[in-house]
Amino acid sequence: MLLESQSLIELYTTMLTIRRFEERVAAEFHAGNLFGFIHSYIGQEAIATGVCRHLDPEDRIVSHHRGHGHCIAKGADLNRMMAEIQGKKTGYCKGKGGSMHIADFSIGMLGADGIVGAGLPIATGAALAAQLEGENRITAVFFGDGACQEGEFHEALNLAAIWKLPLLFVCENNHYGVNTTREYSLAADEIVRIPKAYHIPTHAVHGNDVEAVHRAAGEAVAALRGGDGPRFLECETYRWHKHFLSDTLEDLRPREEIESWAQKCPIAAFAAKLVERGVLTQMDLERIDSGVLREVEEAYQYALDSPYPEPEDALEDVYAP
């Protein structure tokens, strides 16, 4: 399936939006203007982008602790994201969630989550809902290689497989859970060995190549909409920042490894391709970039201008009316 220029440009723009958003967040964090636990998605942009491109607003996704990219790719509003990260009342969660718990149920983004592996069972429920609705909706769940070590991973695979749920498992294998390597902590040298044990069809792709992700996800999503049961996509990638933004947390990953992956930037690579293929010119790239930067700036300002919640707001939303 060859993409038209417009689609390619949109893929590029989405990736770049994630990148610029995350860069701004990191800069503000290091300047002391943001707080809490913020897990940067930089380096992994191609995955959320390539997968979510296939999803309609009625399709649902479940994210994890490193969730900003999934939100943006699913179409979330940057203003309300930034406001949430700043702890403002205008944020997606009225300041109750922060970076780790952004959600937008109105666009089928069922939330980021701080517990490794825990999105997986929740996603089986969303996928079961999609199956019962009977309108060919699907659910995608994003999770890291670290999540594959939790029992919930196994249970969700099994549940999806026996019930033939329209659930796309998207494993973002960035080789580490904090500072521990996947090689050390998971005996399945290829993660796809595990879904295969449950007869779930798998695809392993280079997660920094947005076209490859897009292609594999496209096949998987088509199969899912056809009612074929779950699919599993493993995307090899790397995170550029420390596990979370922090001035003190140690990064124990080898320096050369970090640098070698910086050479495999999903965005720079794709930009080069688009220019080479004549889809975009260098000037187009700059125009897109300044548009994205403006959006991010606006979002940051929107958040800045927004009020903090009142202390007593803490008492609301414990129970739904």
Place this chain on the structure above:
Amino acid sequence: MLLESQSLIELYTTMLTIRRFEERVAAEFHAGNLFGFIHSYIGQEAIATGVCRHLDPEDRIVSHHRGHGHCIAKGADLNRMMAEIQGKKTGYCKGKGGSMHIADFSIGMLGADGIVGAGLPIATGAALAAQLEGENRITAVFFGDGACQEGEFHEALNLAAIWKLPLLFVCENNHYGVNTTREYSLAADEIVRIPKAYHIPTHAVHGNDVEAVHRAAGEAVAALRGGDGPRFLECETYRWHKHFLSDTLEDLRPREEIESWAQKCPIAAFAAKLVERGVLTQMDLERIDSGVLREVEEAYQYALDSPYPEPEDALEDVYAP
């Protein structure tokens, strides 16, 4: 490896002891003399027997809710078992545990357990202890096909594999968890697909053939003692009784299936073989049986004659001194 007559006779005697013990327990339960939740091991005797035959008292086992057979095969005292099942002070757990929680740490029997799948992580700890002790000890963990649906199963396989623990996984696949079939509830049509995903070597054997179990377990145990890391043994079998002894619980398994498995009695089959091979005569079989029955009778009487705990004994053993 061909077994000498003496060993064959001992295998036979152990199986028969389990059978007669369980028959007595069931009879007394249905006569209203026993209470609580009792899960009968009848039909699965060859598994505990064939595996534990390879274990020394220093080797450890972890059992599950259907644990009487594992206790007996590991060498537990029938008197104290029966006393525990009757809730007597002379029981293994002073009447605190009952049928579902018999243990004898002095012979490396680390306990039966009422939570499906929960013995698996505990067994990884016992196996790690064995590894650290450095004396070629091993640990075996018994669990049902139902336990393979719990996340703890996956976590324990992974832990054992990455740490190369001397742990023998013994899956007693009796095709059901209560009334739900393995086919329905586990997407891995062959259970061994799952350990294989973690590169754990597997053996699938007919679990009602004690010699086959013994042979496969022997190979596995030798590898374990050699420090090769975990092994996985799947034993296909069937339970004869309802999920637990009960006058009300429904048994939804097909009648023909139950009857066809009754034809595959591990004990009758083995007895026939031994007679055929001239290891035992019909008279020997009867002599062994009456010896076993006497032991069981003595155990039951011992338990009957034992006192109940005092009510206040409930206050002891909450904390170790």
Place this chain on the structure above:
Amino acid sequence: MREITYEGATQEAIQEEFRRDPKTVHLSTDLYAELQNEFGAERIRVTPIAENSFVGAAIGLAGSGFRTVVNIRMATFGFVAMDQMINHAAKIHYMFGGQAKFPILYRMTVGAGISAAAQHSVSPYPMYMNAPGLKIILPSTPYDAKGLFKTALRDMNPVVSFEHVALGGMRGEVPQEEYFVPFGHASVRREGSDVTVVALAKMVHEALEAARELAEEDISVEVIDPRTLVPLDRGTIFESVRKTGRLVVVDEACQTCGAAAEIVALVTSDAAVFGRLKAAPARVCGLDVPIPFSPPMEKFAVPDKVKIVEAVRGVLESRSVPS
């Protein structure tokens, strides 16, 4: 009025609500044949033995517009699913700023008395009470079981129902007509003037027996059944204690940090009620031990009529020594 069992009453509530609302799903490791016959295998599902995953699946269903009944069965198994229950079900409405609702009914059985030993005889509702975001119901009669279930099945929050194993077979009057028992409304099971006894679940029935026995000695006991623990009807309890001046709280759960501790703390830290107390309140709770298997010990570990009678006598004899 017709009499049905407690278990039958819960089933009836589920049937009625599942008929009304097609976007309802039932999950359990056990087959509920009658429900499945009526509503089909798509909605009445047998799950693998994997509690954390199906407790979590209910959250995803809820976030996608479905209401789910999850029968976890014994409360023991709930501990396997604590991540989804506490880290998620309880918090997810709040941490997402109220943008989505999570209507789920989680069911678990609790209680000792069936020789099921330490793991299978737990009463852990106090732990769940410490996790804001969950509503908690504790029906003690068939009437309440149905009425509270009906309310739970219209509530837009995760509700956890704890049902005592000894009550499942209990028969009682249940109207044919539709009715609801609201949350946060205690039931005064018996009126009295000397001592207030707040009792939970099966202990309601033990307390009523104790009250009858004490009535023969002209001791007038008021028995209150809160019926829901979250929300808790303080008003009815406070009013009763203001009247009687004496409080005994009876609960089978382990005493430390239990619901009884909470009730005593609420009562005593209310200045007005505190001022009316004629004696130190008493707790009659499960001992702080795992439940032992053998009947003499098991019986000793949980409260019963005899212990309640003793405690009521105790608070009547003791006098507050004004300082």
Place this chain on the structure above:
Amino acid sequence: MREITYEGATQEAIQEEFRRDPKTVHLSTDLYAELQNEFGAERIRVTPIAENSFVGAAIGLAGSGFRTVVNIRMATFGFVAMDQMINHAAKIHYMFGGQAKFPILYRMTVGAGISAAAQHSVSPYPMYMNAPGLKIILPSTPYDAKGLFKTALRDMNPVVSFEHVALGGMRGEVPQEEYFVPFGHASVRREGSDVTVVALAKMVHEALEAARELAEEDISVEVIDPRTLVPLDRGTIFESVRKTGRLVVVDEACQTCGAAAEIVALVTSDAAVFGRLKAAPARVCGLDVPIPFSPPMEKFAVPDKVKIVEAVRGVLESRSVPS
């Protein structure tokens, strides 16, 4: 005396005990480089992210003669391992009739104040208190952290240590010589005669500040730090309340069914102490809400010096109305 951090103090205790006893193992998802350098990768192990399995592995190790320190890190992650913790660690010594011992130290961090939001800011020790079989420690200073760890590492039971995130970097005096802080011995952090304030973990420090502030108004506050919740030193608390006649309990955990409820219930149901109460006791606890992310709300959700001062004034003003 030399000063070291709270975190450093816990590490020192582990080092000393690991030197003494080679049959000790350390499990955590994180690498503890200093420990691993000294004791080797066989004993200081990095685990996969699979809490239930390594919390359970510690039980198997214990049953095989090893002592394990399990650093679960944030208490949030403890919910993932609740099956092994509650169904097993807490009960296994008891249900096997005491035949084996299970020496394990489980560590978790608790508390709000670092903008970590609902899941990562929990203080669930009350839930664990409801599960007999676990000992529970709550060190509030470097001195106690080391001393309680030393005791925990000789204890033959599962001990759960809850450590407040805000205290890890706190510096304080820790002797060079070996010492132990026994379980079940509260520390009277400040003597006083008007009001007894029992405070837990980080709240000890807030309570001390409140006491200093109130001292300027000639209000004399006694501050008690129980240090261990199971066992709990009732004696010291009772004695203090008998003296002051007034009780305020301060805890960051959610109020309902919390440790504060238990302490209030213990105090008020002791007839002798009850008789000496001059006012209704008060609880100053975390609100019954998940912890919100944004600082204004987060700060509001947990107690602080100001709220303690208010509560102390409250119990001084209110008078028991003798009936």
